[in-house]
Each structure stands twice: as C-alpha cells, then as structure tokens.
Amino acid sequence: MTYELYYWPGIPGRGEFVRLALEEAGVGYLDIAKDAGGERATVRKLERMLNDASTPHPPFAVPVLKAGGQLISQTANILMFLGVRHELAPSDEAGRLWTHQLQLTLADWIDEIHDTHHPLGPTEYYQDHKAAARKRAGLFLKHRLPKYLGYFERVLKRNPAGDQFLVGDALSYPDLSLFQVIEGLRYAFPRAMARSEAKYTRVMALHGRVSQRPRIAAYLASERRIPFNEEGLFRHYPELDA
Amino acid sequence: MTYELYYWPGIPGRGEFVRLALEEAGVGYLDIAKDAGGERATVRKLERMLNDASTPHPPFAVPVLKAGGQLISQTANILMFLGVRHELAPSDEAGRLWTHQLQLTLADWIDEIHDTHHPLGPTEYYQDHKAAARKRAGLFLKHRLPKYLGYFERVLKRNPAGDQFLVGDALSYPDLSLFQVIEGLRYAFPRAMARSEAKYTRVMALHGRVSQRPRIAAYLASERRIPFNEEGLFRHYPELDA
DSSP: OOEEEEOOTTOOTTHHHHHHHHHHHTOOEEEGGGOTTOHHHHHHHHHHHHHOTTOSSOOSSSOEEEETTEEEESHHHHHHHHHHHTTSSOSSHHHHHHHHHHHHHHHHHHHHHHHHHOTTOSSSOGGGGHHHHHHHHHHIIIIIHHHHHHHHHHHHHHOTTOTTSSSTTSOOHHHHHHHHHHHHHHHHOHHHHHHHGGGOHHHHHHHHHHHHSHHHHHHHTSTTSOOOOTTSSSOOOGGGOO | OOEEEEOOTTOOTTHHHHHHHHHHHTOOEEEGGGOTTOHHHHHHHHHHHHHOTTOSSOOSSSOEEEETTEEEESHHHHHHHHHHHTTSSOSSHHHHHHHHHHHHHHHHHHHHHHHHHOTTOSSSOGGGGHHHHHHHHHHIIIIIHHHHHHHHHHHHHHOTTOTTSSSTTSOOHHHHHHHHHHHHHHHHOHHHHHHHGGGOHHHHHHHHHHHHSHHHHHHHTSTTSOOOOTTSSSOOOGGGOO
C-alpha cells in the first residue's frame, strides 16, 4: 500500500507536518500537491475528494492521508496514525497519550501563529487584516512566543530520559513538528527569533539534530521540500516582526 | 481510582467537554473547580499543579485529568482516553481515528468561536478586542458557522449506520461535545442561531437526544452544571450577534 497525501499545492502549510513524518519513516507516498498535471489539476482533485458524496467519513479539510481504503484527516490525527505504524511514538498507552498531548499543544501554537496574519479568521486576504494583524502579532511575540518556547524547553529539561527528545529516548512525531515550527518562526519572525533563541537552548539543539537526521537532511535538500511563502501558514511580513 | 478534573472555577469552558463525558460514563470524579475552599483555593491548586517542577510530563494548560499517577491534558486527548475506557468510542482503530478526527474538527470550531470575542489572542480583555471582534464575529456568522453546521449535518446524513449518532450506531464523545457547542452557540448567538437552525435538522435532533439521555438530563438539572457567562468560551455580547 502506498500512502496518498492530499494537500494544497505550492505551500508547506499543515501538509508539511505529515510530509516530515512520512520522510522520516522512509515510506513511499504519492504527494497529490506534486501532481504532474499542475496546480489546477491538483486543486480539482482535492475538491473532488473533499466533496465526494460517496465517502461515509467526509473530511472537513486537508491535509488528508489516504491509507488503503481509509481517509484520515486532521494533522495531529494523521500523525498519531503514522506514529503507531512507523515507530514515531511509544507503543504504550501512557506514552502515546503524552506524545499526542504535545502534538495538540503544537497544533494550538500553530493556530496562534496563523492568526498573527489572519486575526479575523480564515476567510479574507491579509490586506483586510493588516491593522488587527499588527496588534495580534505584537501580543503574540510579547506573550505567547516565550510561553510556548519556554514550555517546550521545560518538557525537554524534565524528560527523565534526557533532553535529546521530547518523549523518552527516541524520536517521535512532535519532535519533527517542533523542528518545522522553529523553521517557520525563523522565516516569519527573523528579528524576534534572533532576540529569543539564546534562551531556549534545548529546543534549538533539538531543531538542529532533527535537521541532521539522514532522511530529513536528504528531504530538506531535495526538490520535494516546498519553500515558505506568503500564501501559507508561516508568512514573513516585516511589519509584523517588530 | 477516582478521576480528578482540574479546570478553572466559575466557567464551563473547555472543562465542560470533559465533564459531559465523565457524567455520561457514570464514573465518579473529583471536580477541583467545585473545591470546598472556594475559587481562590482552586486557582492556587491549579497553579501548583501546572507549575509543579516534579512532574515529568508538565501540561501546558487546563483542563487536566488526573487518572491515578497519570496527568492527561488537551481536551481531545482526555476524551480519547475516556472514550477507550468507558465505551464512548468504537474499539477498532479506524473507528477510533474517525471519532478523534471529528473531535479535532470540533476543537477547531471551538477555537474559532472563542476568537469571535478574542480575535487578538488569549491575552487582553474583551474591551480591547471590541472593534476587531465585531469584524471577526460577522465573518464567523456569515461563513464559518454554516460551514461547520453543514459539515456535521453531512456527517450525520452520510453515517452508514443512520443519522442518530455521528459515529456508527452508538453514542461517542463527539456527540456530547457537539451538544455542548450547540448549547454554547445558542447562548452566544441566539439571533444567528434562530435564523440558522432549521437547515440543520439532524444536528439539532442529535442535540435534543443527547440532552434527554438520563445521565446527561440529570447532570444538566443539577447544581454541578455551571451556567454560561461572559468569562468563558461561549459569551453573549449582543453586538456580536448581528
């Protein structure tokens, strides 16, 4: 069985958290966003899948992972599924819950990062959000960025198995997602991150270690990796990076 | 083992989704928010738990469920844990993933509802959000409310086991959460809901059925149920209910 990943073309977005897990697991997958037919064909394919009236379990939004006959959506849910199958999470129940709890906290952080440029919600373009975005981004950088960075620093520090991984003594899917959040924050808020990073040495060291894992390093150097841009989750608007 | 629920006193908030599952399961639990020592004592207890440096797995925020020696946080994660233990989710993996996917979609919806009164993020008071809140609430009622209601209506309609429950032919934890979201929306946006409800007959019928389940009906009539108010997730500000 080859997995199929359904996600918007042209942006890393939420699809990227799934891609990193698939790449680290070293499993084959068909990425609909890279469909040979081009962006329009991909969007049509996505819309057909999302609106398919024969699906008993319709997804609300992409990313969607097709695994055999099963359609799985919600990023954290897809990662939980892959975590069990590809040794990207502990096998005991308490360990799996803790891993998922960290991923859901990352999901909350990601939502807050998204809302720095879309404080009025997911409809409308950035242009219509500008005034509120400046306020929200300012509050985010002042209060929320240190809160989340400090939290993950603390999780690493307290890990009884050492500070190399978030969970136990092996890589799990939230390590990969935390790597991507740091990448995205460096892209979106280079000035704020330059000021902040020194305080969170364990988080930054984890980011570095993830980037050097052989499969991740190969992926990042490949054409499969989509660069950040101003259509995605992590956007660089200099006026928001105060 | 008696569960302990840690959540802010005085508001239903995210803790209520956990309470509904515990009540429906008919299991005993100690609700820290109802602590005999009053609100101040509760807040101190919560802060002590959140800042306890000896916890190897610190929670980012409440609600937190203490189950024996295990601290579980993130609402959807707690519900997944309770779902397995108390027959509030299917026992097969595909069924459990589908159930959790629905809960995570409800979590996204809940975040968007919260942000109608807090578009600038979770810091600051409503007073400081007023102008942006009017814009965000307007867009929410126009675009997002029908999208989410229509989605859950479709899930019920497409359920191969019938439209009585979201998942299969038995109650699962997202049914309870959807009930609470409808309750909260009716409180926060009575005018918008009065206009909308007729289109989503299956969702509203599910809401009615959940409210009449013996344990839920007894809970709703009890003093344990905390009324909605303007400190919580679902707030009624007439100026946002256009």
